[in-house]
Amino acid sequence: MANYLIKRILMLFPLLIGITLITFTVIHLAPGEPVEMQTAMSPKVSAESRARLREFYGLDKPLHVQYGLWLSHLAHFDFGRSFAPDNRPVTDKITERIPITLSLNVIALILEFGLAIPIGIMAAVHRDTLLDRGISVFVFVGFAVPTFWLALLCMYFFGVKLSWLPISGIHSLGSEHLPPLARFWDMVKHLMLPVAIATFGSLAGLSRYMRSTMLEVLSQDYITTARAKGVKERVVIYKHALKNALLPVITLLGFSLPGLIGGSVIFETIFAIPGMGQLFYQGVMARDYPLVMGILVIGACLTLVGNLLADLCYAFADPRIRHGRG
Amino acid sequence: MSLSRCLTLVLAALIFAGCAKGAPEEKARAQVGVPAGGDALVTGSIGEPSNLIPILSADSASSDVAGLVYNGLVRYDKNLKLEGDLAKSWEVSPDGLGITFYLRRGVKWHDGQEFTSRDVLYTYRVTIDPKTPTAYAEDFKQVQSAQAIDPYTFRVRYAKPFAPALASWGMPILPAHLLEGKDITKSPLSRSPIGTGPFVFKEWIPGQRVTLERFADYYEGAPHLSRYVYRIIPDSSTMYMELKAGGIDMMGLSPVQYQRQTSTREFLARFNKYRYPASAYTYLGYNLRLPLFQDRRVREAITCAINKEEIIAGVLLGMGQIAHGPYKPGTWAYKPQVADPAYNPARAAALLKEAGFVMGQDGMLAKNGVPLSFTIMTNQGNDQRLKCAQIIQMRLKRVGIDVKIRVMEWASFLTNFIDKGRFEAVLLGWTIGQDPDLYDVWHSSKTGPKELNFVGYKNPELDRLIVDGRGTFDVEKRRACYYQIQDILAHDQPYTFLYVPDALPVVSSRIKGIEPAPAGIMHNLIKWRVKAD
Numbered sequence: 001m002a003n004y005l006i007k008r009i010l011m012l013f014p015l016l017i018g019i020t021l022i023t024f025t026v027i028h029l030a031p032g033e034p035v036e037m038q039t040a041m042s043p044k045v046s047a048e049s050r051a052r053l054r055e056f057y058g059l060d061k062p063l064h065v066q067y068g069l070w071l072s073h074l075a076h077f078d079f080g081r082s083f084a085p086d087n088r089p090v091t092d093k094i095t096e097r098i099p100i101t102l103s104l105n106v107i108a109l110i111l112e113f114g115l116a117i118p119i120g121i122m123a124a125v126h127r128d129t130l131l132d133r134g135i136s137v138f139v140f141v142g143f144a145v146p147t148f149w150l151a152l153l154c155m156y157f158f159g160v161k162l163s164w165l166p167i168s169g170i171h172s173l174g175s176e177h178l179p180p181l182a183r184f185w186d187m188v189k190h191l192m193l194p195v196a197i198a199t200f201g202s203l204a205g206l207s208r209y210m211r212s213t214m215l216e217v218l219s220q221d222y223i224t225t226a227r228a229k230g231v232k233e234r235v236v237i238y239k240h241a242l243k244n245a246l247l248p249v250i251t252l253l254g255f256s257l258p259g260l261i262g263g264s265v266i267f268e269t270i271f272a273i274p275g276m277g278q279l280f281y282q283g284v285m286a287r288d289y290p291l292v293m294g295i296l297v298i299g300a301c302l303t304l305v306g307n308l309l310a311d312l313c314y315a316f317a318d319p320r321i322r323h324g325r326g
Numbered sequence: 327m328s329l330s331r332c333l334t335l336v337l338a339a340l341i342f343a344g345c346a347k348g349a350p351e352e353k354a355r356a357q358v359g360v361p362a363g364g365d366a367l368v369t370g371s372i373g374e375p376s377n378l379i380p381i382l383s384a385d386s387a388s389s390d391v392a393g394l395v396y397n398g399l400v401r402y403d404k405n406l407k408l409e410g411d412l413a414k415s416w417e418v419s420p421d422g423l424g425i426t427f428y429l430r431r432g433v434k435w436h437d438g439q440e441f442t443s444r445d446v447l448y449t450y451r452v453t454i455d456p457k458t459p460t461a462y463a464e465d466f467k468q469v470q471s472a473q474a475i476d477p478y479t480f481r482v483r484y485a486k487p488f489a490p491a492l493a494s495w496g497m498p499i500l501p502a503h504l505l506e507g508k509d510i511t512k513s514p515l516s517r518s519p520i521g522t523g524p525f526v527f528k529e530w531i532p533g534q535r536v537t538l539e540r541f542a543d544y545y546e547g548a549p550h551l552s553r554y555v556y557r558i559i560p561d562s563s564t565m566y567m568e569l570k571a572g573g574i575d576m577m578g579l580s581p582v583q584y585q586r587q588t589s590t591r592e593f594l595a596r597f598n599k600y601r602y603p604a605s606a607y608t609y610l611g612y613n614l615r616l617p618l619f620q621d622r623r624v625r626e627a628i629t630c631a632i633n634k635e636e637i638i639a640g641v642l643l644g645m646g647q648i649a650h651g652p653y654k655p656g657t658w659a660y661k662p663q664v665a666d667p668a669y670n671p672a673r674a675a676a677l678l679k680e681a682g683f684v685m686g687q688d689g690m691l692a693k694n695g696v697p698l699s700f701t702i703m704t705n706q707g708n709d710q711r712l713k714c715a716q717i718i719q720m721r722l723k724r725v726g727i728d729v730k731i732r733v734m735e736w737a738s739f740l741t742n743f744i745d746k747g748r749f750e751a752v753l754l755g756w757t758i759g760q761d762p763d764l765y766d767v768w769h770s771s772k773t774g775p776k777e778l779n780f781v782g783y784k785n786p787e788l789d790r791l792i793v794d795g796r797g798t799f800d801v802e803k804r805r806a807c808y809y810q811i812q813d814i815l816a817h818d819q820p821y822t823f824l825y826v827p828d829a830l831p832v833v834s835s836r837i838k839g840i841e842p843a844p845a846g847i848m849h850n851l852i853k854w855r856v857k858a859d
Contacts, residue, residue, distance in 0.1 A: 032737025036776075039384065045461045047776065056459040056511075085376040085383040087459075087511050096532050152563055160571045167571055168564045169534060173368065173555060269560040274533020278560065287737060 004315060012304050019300045020074070020293070024067050027284075027292055033059060034083035034287045057083050070293065079294035084286055090294040093279065100170060101263045101275035104195065109256060111199040112206060117249065119203065120210025124218065125237060135207070143204035151197050151270050158193065166190050168272035194271045198264075210249055217245040254313070257306035258299050365856040366553035367837060370565040370574040374558045375536060378519040378527070379510065380498040381453050381460040391536055391556055394851070395436075396498030396521035399427050399446065399480075402760050404843035404850065406657055408492060412441065412499060412522065413480075418799050422487035427495070429478045433545045435501050436526045443474035448502035450482075452510055459511060465494035489796045489804060493761045524549045524852045534558060550839070550855035569597075575834040581645040584830045597832050600842050603656065604829040607649040608711065608755040609821040610702065610718065614782045615747060618700065623681040625819040629667045630674035631725045632718055638825050641713045645830060649823035651812040652756070652764060656844055658801065659762035659808040666816040666823065674725045683726075691726035699728035700750040703743060705736045714824065715753050745775050747782070758826075762808050763796045768815075783820040 035053040039045040054060050058069065073080050079090035119139065123132045159167035166172060166189055175186045217223065218241055226236050263277030276295065283291035371390065377383035380392040399413040410416065413427040433441040452458055453466050468491060472482045484491055501520050505513060519527050524546070525538035536556040542548045557574055559565040566583060568574045570593075579588065579599070588599060610628070612619035619625060634648045650666035653659050667673070683691040683698055691698040702718065704711040712733060719729040734743065743749045756767065766772055769792050770784035788811060795807035815821075831847055833840060839854045840847050 030737070031741035033741075036737070036740060039461050046464045046467075047774075049461055049463050050776070052456060052463075053459050053461070085385070085388070086516060087377070087382075088517075093532075152567075155564065155567050160567050163571065167567050167573060168559055168561075169557070171534070173366075173535070173557075270564055272534075272557075272559045272561070272564060274558075278533070285737075 005312070008308055008311065012308070015304060016297075016300060017071075020071065020297060021067070023296045023300075024070070024289075024293060025063075027287075027289055028063060030287065032287050034289065035059060036287075070290070074297065079297070080290040082283075082291050083288045084283075084291070090290050093291060094276075094294060094298070097274055097276050097279050098261060100273060101277070102260055104191065104198070104273070104275065105260045105263070107191070108195050108198045108202070109253075109260070111195065112202050113249075113253065115199065116203050116206035117210050117246075119207040121214055121237070121242065121245075123207065123211040124214035127215065139204040139207050142200040142202075145201070147197055147201045147264075148266050148270055150200070151193070151267070154193055154197060155270075165193055168270075170273060194267065194273060198267065206249070206252070209252070210245070213248050214241065214245040217241045220244075251310060251313075254306055254310045257309075258302040261295075261298060261302065365551055366555055367551050367576065367854065367856075368555040368557055368574045369576040370557050370559045370568060372558075372560055372562065372565070374533060375530075375556075377516045378530075379500065379513065379516045381449075381458065381462050381500070382511070382516060384461050387556075387558075391538070392498055392519065392521075393523075394525040394538055394554060395519050395523045395527055396500075397433075397523050398496035398498055399429075400492060400496050402493075402496070402845060404841070404845045406760065406845050408496075411496070412446075413495070416492070418492075422797075422799055423485075424481060424483045425492065425495075426475075427480045427482075429480060430545060431478055433522050434543045435503075435522055436520045436541060437501075437504075439501070439503050441499070441522050442477040443480040444477070445499050445502045446480045447472060447474045448506055449497065449500045452500065452505065453497070462497065465490065466497075487797045487799065489799055490761045490763045492799070496760075525554050528553075544852070546852060549852035551851075554851075569832070575837060577832060579830040579832050581641075581643040581828075581830065584645060584832075585643045588832065596835055598835050598837075598840070599830065599832045600840070600847050601645070601828050601830055602842060602844070602846060603647065603654055604827050605654055605758040605760075606755055607652065607654075607758060607826045608714065608753070608824045609649070610824060611752045611754065611781045611821045613747065613749055613751065614784075614820060616750060618698075619750075621681050622818060623677045625822070626667050627674040627677035627681070627725070628722065628727070629819050629822040630670045630677065631727070632721050632822060632824075633669040634824055635669070636721075637714055637717050640717055641710050642825065642827055646825045646827040649826045651815050651823055652758065652767070653762060653808070653812070654758045654826060657758075657762070659805060661809045661812045664812045664816045667819070671721075671725055678725065678727075685726055689726060690728055697728060698726065699730070701730040701732050702751045702753050703732045703734060703739065703749050704753040705739050706733050707736070710827075711753050711755070718753075744780050747780070752781075762804070763792070764808075764811065765792050765796060768792060768811075781820055783818075785814065785818065788814050 033054070034057060035050055039050055039053065051060075058066060061069075070080060079094075081087050082090050082093055119135055123135045126132050155167045158165040168190075170187055170190045171183075172186050172190075175183050178186060218237075223236060223241055226240050227233075231240075261276055262280075263273075263275035265277040265281040267273070268275045268277045280292065280295050282288070283295065371387050373385060373387040375383070375388040375391050376385050377388055378392055378395065380389060380396060383389070383392075397412045399411060400408050400416070401411040403409045410430075412430055412433060414430045415428050417426045417428075418424070419426070427446070429441070429443055429446070435441060450466055450469065450472050453460055454463050454469075468484055468488050470483045470485045472480070474480050482491075498521065501515075504515060504520060517530060521527075522545070524541055524544045526541045528537045528539045530536045535558060538554040538556070540549045540552050557568075559568060559574070562580065565574065565577050566579075566587075569577050584599060584601070588594075588597070610632075612625055612628075614620060638644060638646045638648065647655060650664045651661070653661075655662075678691055678698070681693075683693045686692050686697075702715045704715055712731070715729075715731045719731060722729045744752070767778045768783060768788060769779065770786070770789050772779040773782045773784065791807045791811050791814070795804050795811070798804060815823075829846060833847070836857055837854055838857050839850070841850050841853075843849060
């Protein structure tokens with residue numbers, strides 16, 4: 001097991017370097033440069049000041065030198081400074097935005113699993129009844145409705161018409177003067193709409209998946225045996241069937257690890273939430289190479305770690321993988 | 327604890343919080359949907375500022391905020407005339423080469439230090455310093471020598487008379503005592519600026535808001551508003567809902583919002599709408615390096631075939647006016663009666679016939695078997711420009727010209743098409759500068775790659791007039807040059823000038839003291855006040 005683990009961990013490094021090399025090349029292939037984005041179509045910018053800016057950002061060096069420099073910084077856990085006019089360290093820009101994205105995604109993920117699993121079970125148990133069909137319609141409506149449209153409608157209804165919930169942002173103005181509990185409640189109110197809409201939109205996939213694995217398990221012989229023995233239906237479903245049906249779903253949970261730091265641009269833009277999605281989008285649009293690379297490297301690391309964890313779990317469960325046979 | 331008890335507690339805490347602070351505005355804001363009270367002005371902005379040291383940033387959000395925190399030596403007044411700001415007055419030497427600024431005494435930086443000519447000299451030096459990554463060095467590079475004669479006198483000399491020079495001293499002046507000898511790119515001032523302006527920087531919560539507070543020692547007197555909050559709301563529909571719900575006091579409306587969504591009695595009771603021409607125009611530019619567009623008759627025919635009124639009605643819902651040239655109507659350089667070709671499809675047909683195009687069986691024009699066809703390119707994300715292109719397409723089809731439309735992402739558009747001259751016609755816009763100098767966009771020396779005369783317009787007569795216009799401080803002489811320039815452009819039609827849109831700001835009616843003027847509404851911000859309600 002230890003051997004397997006070491007092998008897998010050592011494998012991560014060439015993989016990561018490969019990923020950075022490809023992303024670095026691809027992002028530089030996109031037409032336009034950060035300097036251009038800042039200076040284009042401005043009558044006040046001469047060729048000389050443009051050259052000055054390129055030199056300042058190190059864009060005048062050949063591409064492989066730029067990559068080497070970037071990689072050597074990365075080796076010291078330094079993502080460099082942003083190519084936006086603020087020229088701040090990329091790490092600062094990312095860390096100030098990660099908490100909100102992470103907490104939103106974690107809450108949405110918990111809600112999503114917490115709702116989708118019971119919904120899926122219910123649909124499976126009451127297969128082909130009116131309830132099952134009703135649930136199908138409900139989750140597919142959530143899947144099909146464009147979230148931005150639903151978000152705008154809800155904002156108008158709950159925010160403007162009823163004045164129950166705030167429309168955008170994550171804090172009210174002046175909320176910094178509130179006591180901690182009230183301040184927390186203020187934030188909860190701001191997050192209700194985004195979390196509810198994000199969850200509603202993603203229920204369909206998971207609940208359908210849960211339904212089908214549950215149905216598969218319910219058709220197994222041991223379930224028939226249990227029923228034949230006279231075990232109560234509740235116990236059959238929640239004890240014997242659910243345990244086995246949940247396994248693939250839990251694997252799915254492992255795969256959502258890298259998704260936790262990613263945010264949706266449209267969503268964050270509509271709700272004015274300063275999260276990672278907006279940061280990344282603006283970075284790409286402004287050709288802010290260090291920022292884009294920084295976010296991609298974090299995402300790549302999380303994906304690799306997520307995969308590693310998933311594989312380790314399999315290895316733990318399945319001796320054939322552990323011992324390299326099979 | 328039961329849920330309802332928990333809620334009661336939270337509510338109690340909320341109410342208590344409001345009372346404890348005693349500040350009425352705080353209480354109002356903590357509740358949802360209650361119109362903003364107190365004497366803070368909350369505005370919405372699509373973009374977030376990038377850097378609050380003005381010479382290091384080029385985006386409008388940064389300059390909006392910086393404009394309230396800093397002052398320049400001069401500024402444009404409400405009638406768009408230059409007036410003294412940190413300079414009490416100035417003198418242009420008889421040969422037109424030197425400008426002497428007499429600075430105001432007793433002006434304080436926000437940290438209490440006094441403002442002197444040393445700050446002006448520093449701002450000039452750091453801007454032209456090759457190590458400073460600024461896009462704004464160009465105007466200051468024309469300066470031959472700059473000296474601080476005494477703490478309240480500052481003199482610059484130019485190698486040749488340069489009229490835009492005066493306005494270039496509207497550049498925000500930076501505090502020398504905080505920056506001199508330091509690396510400006512690493513200065514904390516870029517996130518928490520210190521200026522001489524009417525508002526003091528208080529805090530910047532990234533992605534959420536920038537808060538400014540009244541500067542009690544402001545040289546023109548402290549602003550009436552106690553705070554100015556700049557909220558970052560990246561989506562305009564969201565911003566509009568925030569406005570209606572009382573989350574912001576001020577925003578710029580779109581023509582649809584202005585015309586169709588904000589005319590209810592309830593809305594008009596809560597908000598005041600304003601309307602004045604924006605400092606920008608939209609145009610259809612032709613690649614003059616192509617044989618097709620080298621023929622002036624073809625360009626004039628296209629202009630004649632386009633109904634500009636219809637574009638304004640369709641795209642702006644009437645919220646704009648026809649552009650006849652590169653200036654804003656009502657400004658001193660704008661020539662009121664310029665012979666810009668009017669909508670006249672018959673004349674368009676005649677001109678095209680004269681240019682050798684023959685109408686074919688299919689109703690489309692062709693010359694020597696080659697159909698008259700071209701592509702209009704515009705940038706992605708600007709719906710007005712796309713609509714505009716579609717209306718033009720429809721009109722040109724009626725006279726037999728086949729137009730295709732291509733929409734491109736901005737960066738690719740610039741790099742792959744504009745810079746390489748690989749375009750036929752473009753639909754874009756320019757901001758109209760305060761100074762009427764047109765050198766960068768129209769002079770024949772600016773047709774190189776990445777330069778702004780990308781359509782490749784070259785006219786020696788126009789070049790001479792541009793150089794003459796910027797070479798004198800005499801407004802009458804300058805005006806004569808710019809009038810002639812507008813006649814030449816109307817005749818040559820290197821662009822079809824389409825429209826000058828209106829700026830459509832809306833402000834909560836609890837804000838009093840707003841005085842609309844040619845410069846807009848923001849010029850007397852320090853006089854704005856809140857009526858207690």
